[in-house]
Amino acid sequence: LKEREVREISSYSPELKHADLVSGDEPNAALDAAAVVLQNAMSEVCCQVGKIKSHLGKWNSTARYLPSKRQLPPNMAFIIGAQKSGTTFLFNELMNRHPSIHSQLLPRFSTKAKAPYLRNSKETHFFDRVQPGSFDEYLQKFVIERDDKGVYVDGTPDYIMIPSAACRIAATFPKAKLIAVLRDPVQRALSQWNMARHQGKAAGKRSFTNHVR
């Protein structure tokens, strides 16, 4: 095997040592090993493609996803997570600081304001729910005034952990920008547990140590 091929095969399979590939006892041992690695890689790819097809099948039937006459927002961006990593701060900064960044707008009712007013809405949960509702409705909540140069943001942190959400987003907005905010995993888990505690959820009733165990 050439050095480049050895490097490539090793990168797919860390357990296949570089030395095994360059100096197998049998002349064909390295090639046999490489064939096994490639076969495994292919079956993994087929498995993933199968999963994606199955997710999309469900998506097409549950979302009533029909190509809409309304044009899709030209520039779509998703803050896909992670939960408790500062996604709300980022979303608010984007909304408050840039006139051409938009989100869904939903009516808000408050005792102080005399009439309901529209507010930016961060989490749509459209792509992670089994019954997501109508796609036209999803778009309508975004497109109040068409801004072709604008960027439309859906900031649902659950998307990062739900594979079907990734498949659905890719199928609907193949050119979307994805923004992932990451945080030290222990601090992130602690923050999530704290939230569960304040919300009175079962996860928050255990101690943090028991919860992560």
Ligand SMILES: Nc1ncnc2c1ncn2[C@@H]1O[C@H](COP(=O)(O)OS(=O)(=O)O)[C@@H](OP(=O)(O)O)[C@H]1O
């Ligand atoms: N600018 C900045 N830098 C670092 N960390 C920040 C920032 N803004 C918010 N936070 C902290 O992020 C936690 C909330 O994250 P999210 O907004 O993503 O939460 S959520 O998933 O939408 O519920 C929450 O963490 P905890 O306070 O540890 O719970 C926030 O304090």
